[in-house]
Amino acid sequence: MKITYIATYPPRECGIGTFTNNLFKSMLRQNEQHEQTNEGFVVALNDNELTYKYPEEVKVTIRQDHQEDYLKAVKYINLSGADVCILQHEFGIFGGQSGVYILPLLHRLEIPLIVTLHTILKTPSYNEKAVLKEICKMACKIVVMSHKAIEFLTTIYDVPKEKIALIEHGVPDIHFSPEKSKKEFKLEKKKVLLTFGFIGRSKGIETVIKALPEVVKKYPEVIYIVLGKTHPNVLRHSGEEYRIFLLRLVKNLHLENHVVFLNEFIDEQDLFKYLYACDIYITPYLNEAQITSGTLSYAVGVGAAVLSTPYWHAAELLAHGRGKLFQFNDSDDLANTLTELLDKPEEQVKLKNKAAEYGRNITWPKTGEKYVALAEKIVKDERPVPAKKETEPDLLILPPFSLAHINRLTDDTGIIQHAKFGIPNLKEGYCLDDNSRALLMVLMAYKQMKDMRALELSPIYLSYIHYMQNADGTFRNFLSFNRNFLDEIGSEDSFGRTIWALGYLLANAPNDAYYQTGKLIFFNAAPNFESLKSIRGIANTMIGICYYLRSNPSDDSMTERLRNLANVLIKHYTENQSPGWNWFESLLAYDNGILPLALLHSAKILNDDKVTQTAIDSMNFLTQHTLKDNYLSVIGNEKWYKKEGERSLFAQQPIDAMAMVLMYHEAYFVTKDKDFLNKLYTSFLWFLGENDLRMSLYDFETKGCCDGFERYGVNRNQGAESSLAYLISHLTVLQAYEEFHKSDLRLV
Structure with missing residues (x-):
């Protein structure tokens, strides 16, 4: 029997490392009493970028806070010929919130799993409980070292008692006078x-x-x-x-x-x-x-x-x-x-x-014997047939999340809307669309990662939005580099994107000052909600209202406004629908996924079957025309795609890919169908080369995103819209990735 161990390991000074070393030796030594021979290897956890001179049994190391290392490790384990994996679990030795980084490794493991729990909390946090429950679900057997641990697992974590094995902590068989x-x-x-x-x-x-x-x-x-x-x-x-x-x-x-x-x-x-x-x-x-x-x-x-x-x-x-x-x-x-x-x-x-x-x-020889017997029984009687697993994000190919290009584009006024290659194009100034997207992105980054730079950037974008609001609650859109207004009233699209960002702020404000500012701007704009005509402006506004209502569900008047706007979208859908054309217009144009996305957000609040069904039907129609051969093919903006016409392939833009990512993310929350997570990830890969041109739009040097595809190839300019679309999509993938491995957690 070949055994792999995942834990800390000497010479790292750690009690769990000492435990694992003794367990490793005792299981190998124990089997020398039998005819067959055990063998094994160790996957060792490193901490805080430290490295150690490990003994030869350590074949793989994982840097605690590097997600890609966990995925590399599980690939090695699955190809190693190991029969069983023994994991030593303690929250503090694995990366991510509550040690969540270990979950993707375990989800991909193709051999039986035994987990030894060194800490079982009586009053765990929500995330600690969810992570440990997920680990226990994946384990064939859970080893604990006391009866109190069994009590906690069965009553607090809902683990079946028959899944738990009591094997007390081993003691070295060392004797002195x-x-x-x-x-x-x-x-x-x-x-x-x-x-x-x-x-x-x-x-x-x-x-x-x-x-x-x-x-x-x-x-x-x-x-x-x-x-x-x-x-x-x-x-x-x-x-x-x-x-x-x-x-x-x-x-x-x-x-x-x-x-x-x-x-x-x-x-x-x-x-x-x-x-x-x-x-x-x-x-x-x-x-x-x-x-x-x-x-x-x-x-x-x-x-x-x-x-x-x-x-x-x-x-x-x-x-x-x-x-x-x-x-x-x-x-x-x-x-x-x-x-x-x-x-x-x-x-x-x-x-x-x-x-x-x-x-x-x-003594360890006797403890090792118990572990060997447990492993042999699992390998013989309980080895699962590897099931086909859902496609899931492969973080090995995700670039590290970086605000480098956003920092480059941002000054004390706001984010510059355009760039020449990776350099800000000051001649084009600023726009409300991009500052609203930027506010949404940094709020997401701070919420998910506690990124302090994101927090520092957020008041810049919020103050831009405040500066651009007119007395009647509408917004100007464009501002020159020398801070001159370039229009009186911006587009309804820019209005809607701003309400989206403000709604998200009201649901996820990092402090009260930002909340109060966002609330003031949001409600100054609210009288204009129901006068909107653009369906994309309406859709973006609906998303913002939904975020607001998540934290203010008793606001009946705002709920009614949401219902009225949803009915406008459904009216457009009904008027344009025909056999084989389940859409809101007579063409597929730009930012298409935003329309089903708005209805998916609304469905959870309105509890209206017609809203839900329209969202699903239109999403399926969009999927049919954009996801083919396992990659996303965005509707091009050259000529778009008119009913009974030919779709345009070129002038594909990042905001369309972002809309698809967000749409599938929300679809998963509404339906709990994990196939939508697969589609979400497939859509995100559009940025990284899984697209019609098989070229990456993400620039690994500048950390920006190119503006799209043209007939000649990639438009190498890296403006705010495209780079923010990429970063919002990246954050959504990370959020979905965590959701995939903590299916009982509800992440906003």
């Missing part, structure tokens, strides 16, 4: 208290230090050893603040001769010498939320006398006389318990014997 260990460390005349593991505020070491003055009054030979480095995450964010606090506490309590800090991550041989040398082992964690503790398992495994606060794992592992408990953050209780135990050596012996008896059953 307590007397020789004490002598080696020159501790023969000391009563040794010990805590080991990564150091951080939650470990409660100050509770032990505060208890020592009372203990050393009676037992001056007591020494407390704190063995372990500051946790890497704590070190990055807070430095050695906690360790310094502890050192000051020791000094203030005059315990310099009774407390020793060993700031090391030592190997298991030396660690076990310290465990055998200690008289009493202490885990003083500050709260109950610890479902698994490897350090506690080690202490029990070697037969130490253990004192602990009653966190979940400790309350379970130390039951039946295997240890004693004291209250959280209660130094007096600990001092009394320590003194009582030191007063009664025979009680220490009882605790040690009980722990040692239990520890003999959780």
